[in-house]
Amino acid sequence: MEPQTDAAATGSAAPQAGTAVTGDMPSAAVTATTEQATGPAAEMSALVGAGGPVLMIIIVMSVVATAFILAKMWQFRRVSEGGARKTKRILGDAANRKDAADRLSRMKDPVARVAAVALSGVPQERAWREAEETIEPYRSHMRLLEVIAALAPLLGLLGTVLGMIDAFQALGAAQGRADPHILSNGIWEALLTTAAGLALAIPATAFVNWFDRRIERMTFHMETVLSRLFDNGSAMHLLEGDEHESRSLATPRAAE
Incomplete structure (x- = not known):
């Protein structure tokens, strides 16, 4: 009879232990999951x-700025x-103007498209106007990124100044008995806006200059191609020559 009693006691104890373990595990898992889910979001919300x-x-x-740069x-x-x-x-190797125009019209490069228009027999003024109209969309809205690049560090500095004012106001209100820990927190929170402003201004400025340089190069190539086409009266003299002969798209020449 005694072995049966021991077995019953053991059997009753095992389920209780199992119940205790299975009861604690879900709670711990939920807590860990909640901490992982809310940790980064809570930190980001605190920084903002x-x-x-x-x-x-x-x-x-x-x-x-990010959307503009990607666009x-x-x-x-x-x-x-x-x-x-x-x-x-192509302009230097083509057999004739029609062949050059056909090959250039199949290209998607803006310089090629402008050259194809110039070879199609349009008046000189029309070719220069086509070049201006082709360049203008690339210049559009560039001022927006320039303004963001200029304002971002100034806004960051403004936020820092306002934060420092609040921190030292709290120090003055405490009459020198303020907790240094609280003061240091106020200072780093104030410096946070300067760091954010610089983090935005640096890449924005870099992209502004990169886009401007690409527009300048595209404009230069269009001016060079159009000037030599109309100066020489032919498309077969563009592979060699001095590049300073190009004229500005801002002041197209009168039709000859």
């Missing part, structure tokens, strides 16, 4: 709250030095 409205403005500007990069995907060189090579 510490930066105040100035940091929110910088974040909105960064979103706008411009997509727009510039067909503009390259290789396309301009290929255009000049």
